[in-house]
Amino acid sequence: DTGVSQDPRHKITKRGQNVTFRCDPISEHNRLYWYRQTLGQGPEFLTYFQNEAQLEKSRLLSDRFSAERPKGSFSTLEIQRTEQGDSAMYLCASSFRERVASGNTIYFGEGSWLTVV
Amino acid sequence: KQEVTQIPAALSVPEGENLVLNCSFTDSAIYNLQWFRQDPGKGLTSLLLIQSSQREQTSGRLNASLDKSSGRSTLYIAASQPGDSATYLCAVRPLFNNDMRFGAGTRLTVKP
Numbered sequence: 001d002t003g004v005s006q007d008p009r010h011k012i013t014k015r016g017q018n019v020t021f022r023c024d025p026i027s028e029h030n031r032l033y034w035y036r037q038t039l040g041q042g043p044e045f046l047t048y049f050q051n052e053a054q055l056e057k058s059r060l061l062s063d064r065f066s067a068e069r070p071k072g073s074f075s076t077l078e079i080q081r082t083e084q085g086d087s088a089m090y091l092c093a094s095s096f097r098e099r100v101a102s103g104n105t106i107y108f109g110e111g112s113w114l115t116v117v
Numbered sequence: 118k119q120e121v122t123q124i125p126a127a128l129s130v131p132e133g134e135n136l137v138l139n140c141s142f143t144d145s146a147i148y149n150l151q152w153f154r155q156d157p158g159k160g161l162t163s164l165l166l167i168q169s170s171q172r173e174q175t176s177g178r179l180n181a182s183l184d185k186s187s188g189r190s191t192l193y194i195a196a197s198q199p200g201d202s203a204t205y206l207c208a209v210r211p212l213f214n215n216d217m218r219f220g221a222g223t224r225l226t227v228k229p
Contacts, residue, residue, distance in 0.1 A: 031215070033215065042206050042221050042222055043219050044219070045218070048215040055215070056215055056216065091161070106151065109160050110159055
């Protein structure tokens with residue numbers, strides 16, 4: 001079990017370009033989350049999957065953002081026509097719903113830093 | 118809308134001191150509350166999770182308490198060490214969705 005992994009760790013892109021981030025959750029986890037974090041703030045919820053179904057989306061997730069989890073394993077977060085305000089760290093997390101005893105502890109990846117210039 | 122506040126925003130203490138970090142939330146209809154540690158430029162590491170029916174959880178030198186009715190949680194760190202220097206975040210998960218809300222964190226510095 002290698003934990004939640006995210007790729008790439010850092011991305012610098014020009015305004016208007018599209019970017020895609022990948023997240024590989026802990027293998028037995030059926031829940032996957034995306035968060036966004038800016039400097040000095042706590043993470044903000046973007047979206048949540050249970051298996052391959054996207055069950056919740058934040059109002060923060062504008063039409064330029066799309067997330068998928070096609071086979072209920074890894075997930076991708078794509079940002080189209082990036083804007084400078086998209087610069088942030090994008091965090092992926094996973095948890096396992098049925099482990100009630102653990103209280104659904106959520107495990108985070110190291111994050112993907114996006115800088116839009 | 119759930120609001121989570123952490124006080125203080127930053128704290129600097131000498132090594133060996135016991136300290137308390139505070140977290141308050143506005144809506145007591147929570148499923149659980151979790152404390153995380155975040156090192157600069159890194160992801161979050163879960164420290165303690167308290168279910169809404171629990172009052173406290175302990176792990177090593179860490180103790181977290183939860184008073185749901187008053188909307189408060191504290192993280193107690195005993196005998197602080199320089200390696201404890203990090204940002205500590207609390208997050209509450211609501212009863213009916215997975216939109217976990219985070220505070221802005223307390224940046225802790227433990228001086229040798």
